[in-house]
Amino acid sequence: MKRKDYIAKHLSSLIGSDKVKSSPDFCISYSYDATPTGGRGIPDVVVFPETPEDVSKILSFANEELIPVYPRGAGSGLTGGAAPENGGIVLTTEKMNKIIEIDEDNLGVLTESGVVTYTLQQEVGKRGLFYPPDPSSYKYSTIGGNIAENAGGPRCVKYGVTKDYVLQLEAVFPDGTITTLGARTVKSVAGYNLKDLIIGSEGTLAVITKAYLKLIPTPEDVRTAMAIFDNVEEAAQAVADMFKAKVIPTALEFLDRNSIVAVENYAKLGLPTDAGGLLIIEVDGYREIVDILIDRALEVCKKAGAKTIKKAKSEKERKEIWRARRELSPAIVQLKPKKINEDVVVQRSKIPELIKGTYKIADKYDLMVVNFGHAGDGNIHVNFMFEPHEADKVESAVRDLFRFTIELGGSVSGEHGIGFMKKEFLPLEVGKAIEKMVAVKKALDPNNILNPGKIFDI
Amino acid sequence: MKRKDYIAKHLSSLIGSDKVKSSPDFCISYSYDATPTGGRGIPDVVVFPETPEDVSKILSFANEELIPVYPRGAGSGLTGGAAPENGGIVLTTEKMNKIIEIDEDNLGVLTESGVVTYTLQQEVGKRGLFYPPDPSSYKYSTIGGNIAENAGGPRCVKYGVTKDYVLQLEAVFPDGTITTLGARTVKSVAGYNLKDLIIGSEGTLAVITKAYLKLIPTPEDVRTAMAIFDNVEEAAQAVADMFKAKVIPTALEFLDRNSIVAVENYAKLGLPTDAGGLLIIEVDGYREIVDILIDRALEVCKKAGAKTIKKAKSEKERKEIWRARRELSPAIVQLKPKKINEDVVVQRSKIPELIKGTYKIADKYDLMVVNFGHAGDGNIHVNFMFEPHEADKVESAVRDLFRFTIELGGSVSGEHGIGFMKKEFLPLEVGKAIEKMVAVKKALDPNNILNPGKIFDI
Structure with a gap:
């Protein structure tokens, strides 16, 4: 029997054949995620577990047989986190898609990991509750995927990232052990914080099956404004001063000069194309305070x-x-046939330096660069726009960008993770800590079956 | 040469004799922390490192020679986290006590780990900045100790715990590796989140030498009120409804009937001694909103x-x-000669059940129990008051309390940690996850030199 058939047959006997697909159409559909470099490897089988016990059986089998397992939410990741590079098993959480309980007394929700983030936000919204994390994929990405990548979004500047809303996880380890990590209370210091270790580990340590998420009351009102500056320094100054004026905006989005020109040419919004920087400012909160806050922000x-x-x-x-x-x-996709979007992050005060650095790098390689993003938390999306034949130059430019970001004390990824795309740069940023990360990986996944080849090679 | 002398001599040659103390007075002074059971073991030496390199040398030596190392902040822990149970080396961070930089542009502070929390709060306060975590030991406990225990406090209901303010750590692992974990940016998803694994690990995985902490603007104003209820159910209902009314209080302190009676008899505040529950409510924020918020809270x-x-x-x-x-x-210390204070935590909606459970347990063992604490996050300090000869009964009562808390889906420790005091109950709460915790411990501290015997035995 072919290995593929053996795996499919065995898994079918463990969890039921309706949850195991091995036909070419399924395997090809699940061979890639949203990473621009396209697919990498085709799995032998795709499994659709419905319970943590299913997941446990799949992992136990894979662990004994040394078969790689690639956990997958909606496949919307941008760094290859769900790409099945070495065949094996793609484990999709899409059938674990129930919201189990919305707990209005304790402001929490217990959900399976395959629930789409937007769906969850809508459901809790009906009760006046709010789940803030808003990665741009939120309409189709899943809670489990968001947790595995510790997803961010524009609102994070005020509300924090996914990690800040996960109180408890149900997670299955490679040996099949089903665990509950963390507590449903805001405070808990009982043993090691494995919950926050699993969050953002990109499916390399455990498969997340359920989460108990913290909710907050929906803000009562919101105000939005725009401010346009001659240059990036002034815009960055406004960003820094806003926090000093005690205004923590819900969103503080920045567009650089090339972004302004691009969007004006495309959408004819009446923006001045000689501007150097634009901020979109949004504040929310109690209805009695939002006008006061937006006025303060604009004064700044x-x-x-x-x-x-x-x-x-x-x-x-x-x-x-x-x-x-x-x-x-x-x-911006009108500007050139191809783009690469890197989500570097620096401290707010370093934004002008970062932006100027991107212009320098673009000049060096004769490329077009467009910068925009979440200025409030220093998370800038740097987009190199290019013709297909310029791909090599772009690769060098991205390398320069990552090195420069690290020099500025920043991080190569604010939101998208490492996957296989940024592996080369992780040691530059984290130094010797990578040895300790590898030690943890070996301790929790000794056979290296969970999402092998992601984050680092071991 | 005696082992004690050998250790002292060798450490002196590594980091300088002025940083190594082995006289009996020093060793006895550092033999205990604030845990009510008193001292446990006397160290061979006490070391006072001043740099991460000093710490690295101490740990490398201890790791080669298999000498236990007990990291220590101010020794204010309540579960024995700093107790040198097996002799060896007490490593105090008290000489690493400099605030390195207050970063007003990015709302952060870089500090050595031995800085006293109150000192740091005062210094950043001078610049209009605010570091919220406020364990009751904050006037003497250290930032490093707070991080190692993931300390809480009354303000956590609104502002979160210590973990929510630590962006980056400098930490030294048992093999002497000096690492920087996390990033100075709010967002960062570069590799495993070892920072949050180290936070709350009670000095068993690494020694924290520096931290970059997130700050927030100081709230502009504050309002305080008190509400007195006939019974605990009503008070708990008010707690739940307050969050539904979108009031997230800065503090929401609860006193049960025995607490009210005790404090009234002692301080003559004019409180009704037939009341069943009392809430102290504090709100803070923009000056335009605080009156509105406190009125909403009182309406509830x-x-x-x-x-x-x-x-x-x-x-x-x-x-x-x-x-x-x-x-x-x-x-309450007037009530009986001895007390034991357990900081259990349950979801807010379970507070009435928890309180009634404590009365039942107290009745069963014919003990006095006094409950108060942070109702907003369900963290109740349960105090059994007793005569010296009742110690055995109290031990049984505490055991019942922990079991009952876990039955309610709560946690045996909201703030104080496990140390050696609660080791017995950790497996009850975390189940099989303890195996994974032990695997992580063995991966990062293979010789079990860092704070051995704390959290769990391996």
Whole structure:
């Protein structure tokens, strides 16, 4: 019997044949995620477990037979986290898609890991509750995938990242052990914090099957405004001063000069194409305070040198302001046939240096660069735009960008993770800590079956 | 040469004799922490490293010679975390006590681990910045100790625990490797989150030498009130409803009937001694909102059945309200010669059940129990008061309490950690996850030199 058939047959006997697919169409469909380099490897089988016990059986078998297992949420990752590089088993959580309990008394929700983030947000929203993390994939990515990647989003500047909302996890380790990690209480110091170790470990340590998430009351109201600056320094000054003025915005999105030009040419919003930086500022909270906060924020922008200021007076105007950000992705793909988007992150005060550095790198390689992103937390999406024949130059430019980011004390990934895409740069950033990460991996996954080849090679 | 002398001599040659003390007075002074059971074991030497390199040399030596090392902040822990049970080396961080940089642009502070939490709060406060975690030991405990125990405090209900403020750590592993874990940015997903694994690991995985902490702007204003209820159910209902009314209080302290009686008899505050529950409510934030919030909170209390409501109209009245909580510790020690304080935590909705459970347990063993604590996050300090000859009964009562807390889905420790005091109960709470915790310990401290015998035995 072929290995593929053996695996499929054995798994079918363990969890039921309806949960095991090995036909070419399934295997090809699950061979890639949203990473721009495309697919890498085709799995032997795709499994659709419905319970932690199913997951436990799959992992125990794979662990004994040394078969790689690639956990997968919605496959929306951008660094290859779900790519089955060495064949084996793709384990998709899509059938574990029930919201188990919304706990209004304790502001929490117990959910299976395959639930789509947007679905969960809608359901808890009906009870006046709010799950803040908002990666741009939130309409299709899953809670489990968000947890495995510790997903961020624009709102993180005020509300924090996925990790800040996960109180408890059900996770299955490679030897099949089903565990509950963390507690449903805000405080708990009982033993090692394995929960936060699993969060962001990109499916390399355990498979997440359930999560108990912290919720907060839905903010009562929101205000949105735009401020346009002559140069990036002024915009960055406004960002820093806003926090000093005690305004923690819900979103603080930045567009650099190339972004402004691109979106204006594409969407004709009436933006000044000679501007050097644009901020979209959103504040939320109690209805009695939002006007006060947005005015404070705009006062800061004026003092920092903003030439144009626009405050949304209606939901229509609010949407209009957000168009500058929303139309950006379709706008920039008009510029060149290909793009690569790197989500580096630096401290807020280093944003001007980072932006200027990207211009220098782009000049060096004669490339176009477009920068935008979450200025409030220093997380800038650097987009190199290029023709297909320029791919090598872009690779060098990205390498320069990562080195420069690390020099600035920043991180090569604020949101997207390492996957296989950024493995080369992880040691540069974390130094000797990588030895300790590898030691942890070997302790929890001694046979290296879970998502092998991701984050680092061992 | 005696082992003690050999260790002292060798360490002196490595880091300088002024940083190594082995005289009996030093060794006895560092033989215990604040744990009520008193001292356990006397170290051979006490070392006072001043740099991460000193720490690295101490650990490398201890690791080769298999000498236990007990890291120590201020020794204010309550579960024996700093107790040198097997002799060896006590490593105190008290000489690493410099605040290195307050970063106003990025709202952060880089500090050595031996800095006292209160000192740090005062220093950043001068710049209008705020470090919220406030364990009751904050006036003498250290940042490093707070991180090692993931310390909490009353303000955590709104602001989160120590972990939520640590962005980056410098930590030295048992083999002497000096690492930087985490990033100075709010977002970072570069490799495993070892930072949050080290936080709360009670000095068993690495020695923390520096931390980069997140700060927030100091809240502009604060309002304080008190609400008194006939019974614990009403008080608990008010707690739950407050969050639904979108009021996240800065502090929400609860006193049960025995607490009210004890503090009234001691401090004569005019509290009704037939009340079943008392809440102290504090809100903070923008000056335009604090009055609105405290009124909302009190409206909730009234609806839940509060008989008496008192709103502080001045700083003097505010202090008066807080006396009910502050005088509680001196008040209850009047009741009986001995007490044991357990910091169990349950979900908010389970508070009435927990409190009633403690009364049942107290009845069973004919003991006095006094409950108070941080109702907002379900963290209740259960105090059994007893005569010296009742120690055995208390031990049984505590055992019942832990079992009952776990039955309620809670945690045996919200703030104090496991140390050697709660080792017996950790497996009850975390189940099979303990095997994975032990695997991580063995991977990062293969010779079991760092704080051996704490959290679990291996």
